[in-house]
Amino acid sequence: MNRKTVFVCLLAVGLQAMAQTPVYLDESKPVEQRIEDALKRMTLPEKIAVIHAQSKFSSAGVKRLGFPDFWTDDGPHGVRPDVLWDEWEQAGQTNDSCVAFPALTCLAATWNPEMSALYGHALGEEALYRGKDMILGPGVNIYRTPLGGRNFEYMGEDPYLASRMVVPYIQQMQKLGVASCVKHYCLNNDEEYRHQVNVIVSDRALHEIYLPAFHAAITEAGAWAIMGAYNLYKNEHNCHNSITLNKILKKDWKFDGVVVSDWGGAHETDQAVKNGLDMEFGSWTNGLTEGASNAYESYHLAKPYERAIQEGRYTTAELDDKVRRVLRLFYRTTMNRQRPYGFLCSESHYETARRVAGEGIVLLQNQGGLLPIRSDAKRILVVGENAIKMMTVGGGSSSLKAQHEISPLDGLRQRLGNQVQVDYARGYVGDATGSYNGVTTGQNLNDNRSADQLIAEAVEKAAGADYVILFGGLNKSDYQDCEGHDRKNMDLPYEQDRLVEALAAATKRLVYVNISGNAVTMPWKSKVPAIVQGWFIGSEAGHALAAVLTGDVNPSGKLPFTWPASLQDVGAHALDTYPGTWRADKKVIDEEYKEGIYVGYRWVDKQKTRPTFAFGHGLSYTTFKIANLRADRTQMTSDGQITFTVNVTNTGSCDGAEVVQLYVSDLKSSVDRPLKELKAFQKVHLRAGESKDVALTIDKRALSFWDETTSDWKAEPGQFQALVGNASDNLPCKIKFTLQ
Numbered sequence: 001m002n003r004k005t006v007f008v009c010l011l012a013v014g015l016q017a018m019a020q021t022p023v024y025l026d027e028s029k030p031v032e033q034r035i036e037d038a039l040k041r042m043t044l045p046e047k048i049a050v051i052h053a054q055s056k057f058s059s060a061g062v063k064r065l066g067f068p069d070f071w072t073d074d075g076p077h078g079v080r081p082d083v084l085w086d087e088w089e090q091a092g093q094t095n096d097s098c099v100a101f102p103a104l105t106c107l108a109a110t111w112n113p114e115m116s117a118l119y120g121h122a123l124g125e126e127a128l129y130r131g132k133d134m135i136l137g138p139g140v141n142i143y144r145t146p147l148g149g150r151n152f153e154y155m156g157e158d159p160y161l162a163s164r165m166v167v168p169y170i171q172q173m174q175k176l177g178v179a180s181c182v183k184h185y186c187l188n189n190d191e192e193y194r195h196q197v198n199v200i201v202s203d204r205a206l207h208e209i210y211l212p213a214f215h216a217a218i219t220e221a222g223a224w225a226i227m228g229a230y231n232l233y234k235n236e237h238n239c240h241n242s243i244t245l246n247k248i249l250k251k252d253w254k255f256d257g258v259v260v261s262d263w264g265g266a267h268e269t270d271q272a273v274k275n276g277l278d279m280e281f282g283s284w285t286n287g288l289t290e291g292a293s294n295a296y297e298s299y300h301l302a303k304p305y306e307r308a309i310q311e312g313r314y315t316t317a318e319l320d321d322k323v324r325r326v327l328r329l330f331y332r333t334t335m336n337r338q339r340p341y342g343f344l345c346s347e348s349h350y351e352t353a354r355r356v357a358g359e360g361i362v363l364l365q366n367q368g369g370l371l372p373i374r375s376d377a378k379r380i381l382v383v384g385e386n387a388i389k390m391m392t393v394g395g396g397s398s399s400l401k402a403q404h405e406i407s408p409l410d411g412l413r414q415r416l417g418n419q420v421q422v423d424y425a426r427g428y429v430g431d432a433t434g435s436y437n438g439v440t441t442g443q444n445l446n447d448n449r450s451a452d453q454l455i456a457e458a459v460e461k462a463a464g465a466d467y468v469i470l471f472g473g474l475n476k477s478d479y480q481d482c483e484g485h486d487r488k489n490m491d492l493p494y495e496q497d498r499l500v501e502a503l504a505a506a507t508k509r510l511v512y513v514n515i516s517g518n519a520v521t522m523p524w525k526s527k528v529p530a531i532v533q534g535w536f537i538g539s540e541a542g543h544a545l546a547a548v549l550t551g552d553v554n555p556s557g558k559l560p561f562t563w564p565a566s567l568q569d570v571g572a573h574a575l576d577t578y579p580g581t582w583r584a585d586k587k588v589i590d591e592e593y594k595e596g597i598y599v600g601y602r603w604v605d606k607q608k609t610r611p612t613f614a615f616g617h618g619l620s621y622t623t624f625k626i627a628n629l630r631a632d633r634t635q636m637t638s639d640g641q642i643t644f645t646v647n648v649t650n651t652g653s654c655d656g657a658e659v660v661q662l663y664v665s666d667l668k669s670s671v672d673r674p675l676k677e678l679k680a681f682q683k684v685h686l687r688a689g690e691s692k693d694v695a696l697t698i699d700k701r702a703l704s705f706w707d708e709t710t711s712d713w714k715a716e717p718g719q720f721q722a723l724v725g726n727a728s729d730n731l732p733c734k735i736k737f738t739l740q
């Protein structure tokens with residue numbers, strides 16, 4: 001063949017090759033094939049670059065190959081304002097104000113997975129618009145102590161409720177091409193010494209209580225990322241842990257996504273390489289304020305790791321596994337050309353915020369039907385700092401720069417207009433500040449009056465009011481509902497108890513609305529006719545609270561955690577396990593979860609304590625009757641299911657929604673088991689007088705406990721009982737059945 005012919009052939013091959021899209025960029029090829037092709041093309045420095053942060057909230061792509069940088073941001077309730085490249089302070093953008101959605105404890109309190117789906121979709125759209133490829137949320141750590149500083153960011157005390165409520169949020173967000181990074185995996189149940197706590201817990205409690213919500217997030221929702229927690233488990237930090245990450249998450253659960261460190265959660269290079277960490281963020285910071293500046297090349301998975309490979313201390317086996325996972329994350333997000341554009345602060349997002357809040361607010365007590373506010377009311381006194389204080393700023397990394405936040409006072413004034421005179425009295429002074437990470441509320445809540453003066457003013461103004469509505473509770477300041485510390489006790493702060501007692505003595509028409517993410521003691525409970533749990537509900541707080549208080553929205557929320565009368569009624573405190581015991585080196589504090597599986601109502605049933613309000617409790621302005629429980633069979637085969645049906649009737653005078661709850665009791669077992677455990681629920685909307693059948697199906701897993709001898713789930717044949725009702729302390733319908 002002459003030279004000319006050879007040249008023409010080579011040219012043809014070359015042109016043909018150029019015309020062909022390389023596999024890693026060819027959207028017609030399977031992702032796994034594209035990952036392998038990209039991996040082959042990447043240099044060692046490029047592989048190292050994608051597994052650690054390059055700024056506070058971003059990590060590198062592979063620009064040479066066309067992979068964009070990867071951006072993430074907090075948090076579970078809304079997209080955090082942009083911070084400077086290497087600072088915690090906000091960048092002062094003018095285009096990053098967001099919708100602040102209700103805190104996840106409120107979402108859980110809706111007991112309505114449809115609300116979770118709306119939430120994940122709306123938050124995903126806000127993230128897309130803001131250019132965020134991954135949201136650092138949701139959080140599903142179990143509510144183990146009412147002192148927990150971040151309980152407001154999580155979904156309560158029950159693993160089944162949290163498992164059902166976390167899945168749609170993740171599914172809908174990821175449908176938009178935004179990764180969910182479910183957190184904080186795992187056993188990060190208090191804040192006080194979160195970087196030093198080594199949790200000691202039984203395998204049963206780990207698998208039956210603390211892991212199920214993460215398991216559902218990974219195996220049902222298919223979360224693309226998960227965040228390791230700061231604390232230790234079996235003496236290894238959870239951001240690089242051979243048991244929780246390598247064994248449970250990646251081997252047993254077959255997780256194919258990325259393990260992200262919490263900011264500053266990686267502590268040691270060899271462990272970071274070998275124990276399951278895939279993306280290192282925020283090293284040498286406490287995750288809130290300080291941080292070594294521009295240390296990114298010194299991160300454990302940066303130069304130190306690259307040098308160790310070059311020196312032959314590691315092959316690229318672990319590195320390639322990390323990079324495959326990161327490339328998979330890229331193909332799911334930044335390389336997904338079909339991703340929509342997203343929206344910021346759209347009306348549909350505000351509607352979602354209002355709906356979730358309206359369905360999550362819990363009517364705890366309503367003696368004499370004091371609520372809803374009657375239409376002939378002429379004067380209302382609103383009392384309390386929490387009626388005016390912005391709650392979307394503060395609380396730690398979930399702090400937001402909301403486009404607006406309607407306060408409870410403003411919400412009531414807007415709703416009641418000029419037909420009702422709405423007066424205000426401060427009542428108490430709590431946290432007059434209002435700024436976090438450079439975001440300021442702009443409110444000046446300073447007030448130098450004494451508690452006596454403030455109480456006297458409120459009592460005086462209460463005279464003659466048709467309603468006195470006190471908005472009290474906690475706030476997002478340090479040692480309240482805030483990341484980094486826990487509360488010091490369970491009581492209301494700022495002498496609010498005195499204020500409540502004084503108002504209760506002055507009027508019989510007192511409503512107390514508790515704004516918090518946690519339970520508080522209520523020694524005055526019997527003296528206050530109406531009590532409402534208002535949560536932290538974000539931008540639309542005032543509108544949602546006014547809607548519920550006036551009856552525009554009939555409350556249907558149920559408590560996602562037990563409301564104990566005191567800390568002594570909580571296993572973690574009754575057994576004196578919290579906050580743990582410091583080791584001699586003062587570097588690690590061992591916290592043994594001695595209560596085991598007996599968390600929340602499980603502890604209540606075991607100890608027969610009497611909580612202020614029970615798990616699953618929540619009233620309505622109407623009444624419901626749950627009756628006629630029947631099962632489609634009395635025997636369940638081991639691979640079968642059993643369906644229970646009850647009839648629910650709205651026996652009251654207004655439309656409303658009820659949450660039918662099904663608990664299972666193992667009447668005879670070889671191991672100690674809780675008296676009952678939530679295993680199914682369904683919210684049903686009924687018009688006044690309407691009646692519907694509700695069917696709830698369970699399978700063998702619902703009857704199982706974690707068998708520590710086989711390290712697997714086990715359901716023992718024998719008798720069980722299903723208990724059905726509308727709260728853990730109100731289960732009038734019972735039926736026995738047998739597992740063959």
Ligand code: GLC
Binds near residue numbers: 136287
């Ligand atoms: C914080 C939090 C974590 C957050 C991260 C980034 O310390 O623990 O929830 O996503 O750091 O702000």
